[in-house]
Amino acid sequence: MTGSPSRIEVSLHNDPRLLAALATIASHAARRAGLNRGAQDAFAEAAVDACRDTFPLVNPNPENQMGMLHVVIQDFHDRVEMAIEHNGEALPTAGLDTFCAQVGIGGQSLSAALQVKKVDRVQYETRDGISRVILIKYTGVHSASHSSAL
Numbered sequence: 001m002t003g004s005p006s007r008i009e010v011s012l013h014n015d016p017r018l019l020a021a022l023a024t025i026a027s028h029a030a031r032r033a034g035l036n037r038g039a040q041d042a043f044a045e046a047a048v049d050a051c052r053d054t055f056p057l058v059n060p061n062p063e064n065q066m067g068m069l070h071v072v073i074q075d076f077h078d079r080v081e082m083a084i085e086h087n088g089e090a091l092p093t094a095g096l097d098t099f100c101a102q103v104g105i106g107g108q109s110l111s112a113a114l115q116v117k118k119v120d121r122v123q124y125e126t127r128d129g130i131s132r133v134i135l136i137k138y139t140g141v142h143s144a145s146h147s148s149a150l
Helices: 016-033 037-057 110-117
Strands: 006-012 069-075 079-087 121-127 130-138
Touching: 006 016, 016 037, 016 069, 016 079, 037 069, 037 079, 037 130
Parallel strands: none
Antiparallel strands: 006 069, 069 079, 079 130, 121 130
16 A cells, blocks of 8 residues: 555446546555456446446435436545445345345346455445445455454
8 A cells, every 4th residue: 555545535427437446546545455457447347336336326316317326436545446326226235135136138237247246245335315335445465353434
């Protein structure tokens, strides 16, 4: 890890150009946390997949009729985390109820994609009408006690 932990927050519309930028940010945070190139790319890909699969759950904003995701990416000495927050359907993008789901017809479910990419942990919570999915990738041997809440 280079220096102190960093935190990047962005709000995204469902736009492929913004998702490409998010992949760059996620890869950068993974590099800062100390992940190798393959793990950086995998984390970035999982980040984009998670956002893409979350957009259908988002309620449109009454001001501009377009829903948004709030994304927080943090790197630590032992891991990189990405939280995706939205108001809308109170369904997990990926959680215990979907993590073992079969791969969807015509493509992969987010859960299958995350398993292939070896994201170490996926957490889900809903509080005060905001749903949050947190993707966590550890840099090496880890303990569940090292995880921090966003």
